[in-house]
């Protein structure tokens with residue numbers, strides 16, 4: 511099948527859209543001007559159930575929704591569009607609104623590493639073992655998730671993390687023997703032509719780095735464009751390259767991203783999974799928990815079971831990040847924990863490789879382990895799955911119970927403590 515994308519410029523040509531009222535389309539217009547909007551013909555034709563488009567998880571996953579902007583932001587943009595304001599006035603207001611939506615969460619600017627005094631802008635190194643690499647050809651996606659925390663790099667050009675040269679990465683890996691994993695991310699690196707993958711991966715393999723154990727590829731192509739691994743023109747070469755990685759003794763991990771079991775049901779995705787697994791690659795899957803899309807234990811339990819049936823390893827459940835349309839998607843930490851627990855209880859041990867619910871925040875990945883009463887005080891039990899300091903990992907700590915909390919910044923330490931155990935050290939890291 512041939513890939514086609516739909517954005518604000520051409521989505522109204524879709525026959526399926528003709529059933530939407532003028533008002534519904536105006537909402538797409540307003541919100542789509544502020545938050546990036548792009549979907550693929552696969553999502554439109556094979557995932558979205560247009561009979562029930564208003565409640566369809568894949569429609570809400572890729573099409574702009576009214577609740578994604580505050581009423582004030584929505585009305586500001588709507589009235590400008592209605593009054594036929596000129597492009598530059600509209601642009602100014604839109605940029606203002608974008609900057610109010612916390613475009614760069616979790617202290618990402620602090621993760622950019624240095625080598626010999628030079629900042630390596632296309633890399634991030636936050637957790638000891640794993641380096642992120644942002645190949646410059648992979649900084650967009652086949653479709654955009656409406657909740658994406660990297661949304662700003664599609665909308666705000668200054669926020670791009672990207673790097674052309676792989677040689678600096680190799681130098682950095684040599685200088686940092688503690689790094690065992692390189693994670694290609696973006697955007698979605700699978701948007702790259704295979705020839706770019708070949709350049710990056712062959713350089714890595716040829717460097718013969720004894721510390722390099724795992725190459726991970728973060729991609730949502732299995733949800734948005736599974737044909738990348740089957741019928742795309744350069745798919746066979748990509749599969750060959752993947753096989754070369756695993757043949758060389760390096761673990762190849764496809765970090766997939768499924769938000770709903772519906773994305774595992776098409777023949778196209780199942781063929782792609784089979785093709786990837788035949789190269790010796792492992793596929794892991796992670797997703798945030800989001801209101802309107804998958805805030806239901808049954809959706810998660812069914813999804814994990816289906817993943818395991820197809821040979822995919824359930825990996826993370828995340829909490830919706832503090833950026834973009836967080837208010838639309840946010841689930842309280844208490845609800846997140848309950849959904850996780852109920853889903854986790856419903857599946858067999860082979861599905862319980864999943865960890866969460868986890869907040870990816872400045873200090874690390876913080877898991878909500880549970881809610882309990884300790885010495886008469888109701889508390890959240892938390893624990894780091896990853897930390898800027900690896901010594902923070904795996905030690906339980908406690909926050910006051912708060913039924914409205916949706917993010918780590920809403921939480922206060924329990925038992926009268928002034929701050930969480932890591933806070934002083936975290937502050938010192940930046941000074």
Ligand SMILES: *Cc1c(COP(=O)(O)O)cnc(C)c1O
Nearest residue numbers: 634636637640642870875895896
């Ligand atoms: C999640 C994440 C990783 C990978 O962590 P794992 O737990 O090993 O999957 C690496 N770097 C950053 C910045 C991350 O957010």
